[in-house]
Amino acid sequence: MVPTEAHTLDWNSDEGSGFVSIHGRDIFVSVRGPPRRPGQPVVICEAGRGCTSYIWSAVQLQAGKFVRIFAYDRAGMGRSQPGPSPRKAAVAAQDLSDLLDSANISGPYVLVCHSYGGILAREFLHIRNDDVAGIIFVDTITERYSSDEPLPMAEFGAVLGNLDFWEISGLAKRQSLSPVDWELSLKMWPRDRETFAAEAGAVTISEQELAGKNQFDGQVMGNRPLVVIKGNATQEFLAVLNAGEAAGNGTASQRAILREYTKTSEATRERHQREQLKLSTNSRYVVAQHGYHSVQVSEPELVVAEIETMLRRLESIGTA
Template sequence: MATSTTIDWNGDSTSSLVSIGTRKLFLRAQGPPRLLGQPVVVVEAGIGDDHRTWTAVSALISKHSRVYTYDRAGANNSRSYPGPDPRTASAMAADLSSLLAAAEVPGPYVIACHSYGGLIAREFLALRGEEVVGMVFVDTNSENTRREVPLPMEAFGAVAKGLDYYQIVGLDRDHKLDPGLWKSIKGDSGASEQEHHGEEISFRELREKRQFERRAMGDRPVVVIRGDTPRDFRAFSDVAVEKGNGSEEDREKMLRFVEALDEKDEGLQREQLLLSSRSRFVQAEKSGHNVQITEPELVAAEIEKVLKEIRG
């Protein structure tokens, strides 16, 4: 890795740890040098994930546009700098804001995000306002997800014991990444526990901002890409039942959760369209929750459409 102080983050394609005061975060820049005022893509991974889960998408985007991926405090290359615990989405958004400032990468930004990263991205929107000129949500959570469809964590832990999530939901088969990279990604990036500690506070804090009611993105483009998360949980629950994992009560709780998610997930995804008067919904046809890993071409194409729309 290069030394962050010698890098032109708006021109070089490279990676380094960048100091944001008491901590350092890993940042990767890819793509052609940036022209003054040109929008760039900034990626926010899901809970417990890091920049590697977006490798295939960022490789495609970087052929034509500048893209920045990073590891949050405590994750992967940023693991030595854990930061506060519990870690809320607003705290992580503040870290991202500080990182971009330290690297001297100003807006305008197109934010692409996955899963719980949707909350972080929207907290970043709350911080940086008009600098966010487009957003692409990839099977993301919203402030209402856990309230409408609460995941029974104890039951899930019981039925999941000893099961291989990646194999059951098809990620081992369907991922579009280098095999060595995929092997390194499987498992916990290092920050999952701390990030989970801040979930409940994060959902509440985002609800209080009332971004849907205010149409926080105005008429700036927003894309909501939905995967099929219920499919993943259904496959997991079926295997758990087959193997007799957990108690009968645990398995029943998971069944009720999957049924509720099947009923409400699309509506919760579509609710994010309210952020802008210029929004559209895309259904991924081949993916469960991790669309950026299994259909990177789809995600990259939607990001490029947003960039073209902004550039006119």
């Protein structure tokens, strides 16, 4: 979408994109879908680390046929201006809350989050619990990630070398974005590395802060609907390992460390993701057919179907 001046958009009825100012910073927002009826849930998409709102464009395009759906670039990502440091999840969640208030986009919200976005969504749940009608976790990480079995990034980077991750993983062929959106999402990455690094540097403290809220024990969502969509990041790591080994990238020790990681990583990720089901008594677990970590890119129709199903569930209990 071509950005429009923010003041020309009614975020509850118009379609398009523009900027919303929070604390003197311009944050990029895009929206699709029919005009909102009073009390009707809206969908808010939260991307993972290193990703912009483009990553949701296929989901927005399809889901926008039946629901109002928003995506945005976090501070310092894509077209949004930088925010203060440290870039902790709690800070980003407060930014989202302020953004929605500034744009006059009230709840109820259905949160759809990917990867690290799952931690941000749960911090948002902490500060706006009453406004969250449901959550869809798309291959998300949790507060257990860094302390349990994190990806060995140094070894992964060495084995990848100068190879094209998107081509090697197969996602470039499988992805369902428009050619323009896919190209733009790739072009954003080099300029977003500083923010990616800032968020990466704050992951551990973000996980510790979230863990301290004991959301699993408290079952903080009650009986509100929750869905966990499980992808498969390990198949991408294995593809990198095999291609990197063939290219002679990394040392034998680095390749061995990465290979050892792939033997148990997906079981660990599944255990983490299933634990999120404890947040609600009304939860379900779905496995993506084609794997991949970015399910919203490889299988947007699955994410859209889960959005539609959740809206029907909300309507049945009088929330939609």
